[in-house]
Amino acid sequence: MKMQKSNIARNLTTLRQLHKYSQENVAEQIGVSRQAVAKWEAGESVPDIINCDALAQLYNVELNDLIHHNQEQTGLNIPPKGKHIFGTVRVGERGQIVLPKQARDVFNIKPGDRLVILGDESLDHPGIALMKEEFFLGITQLFKTALNMADVPDEKEKK
Known part of the structure; x- marks a missing residue:
């Protein structure tokens, strides 16, 4: 105590x-x-x-x-709500990693789930992120819909 x-x-x-x-x-x-x-x-x-x-x-x-x-x-301050530090993992011979159980639980990642791997090479904050495939595909569909709507000319422009 x-x-x-x-x-x-x-x-x-x-x-x-x-x-x-x-x-x-x-x-x-x-x-x-x-x-x-x-x-x-x-x-x-x-x-x-x-x-x-x-x-x-x-x-x-x-x-x-x-x-x-x-x-x-x-060695770190308390993270803001919704932000997590799950620890470190060692990269295997073939590049594989094991996601910590707490990370899998928080993000409901199950065996067989597909993840999208994103990367940022910028010098100020380089890194890799994982995202569930269905979430990523949902976001890309939203962008596609928004772009298609932007391409449709207004009625006034047609005349």
């Missing part, structure tokens, strides 16, 4: 500083005293579940991350 308490305290302090809030700002926004916020950040006490939820909403992070994320272990 002590480790958990210091985790929450560290996360609350970091998030407040990242958002450039004072303890008074945080206290006002969630309806508690500045002293309560100071005690949470010092690890002297922990916020109840209602206040944890309010803090997670204020900072736009997952409640689970607010409580469990360990910045010292990961």
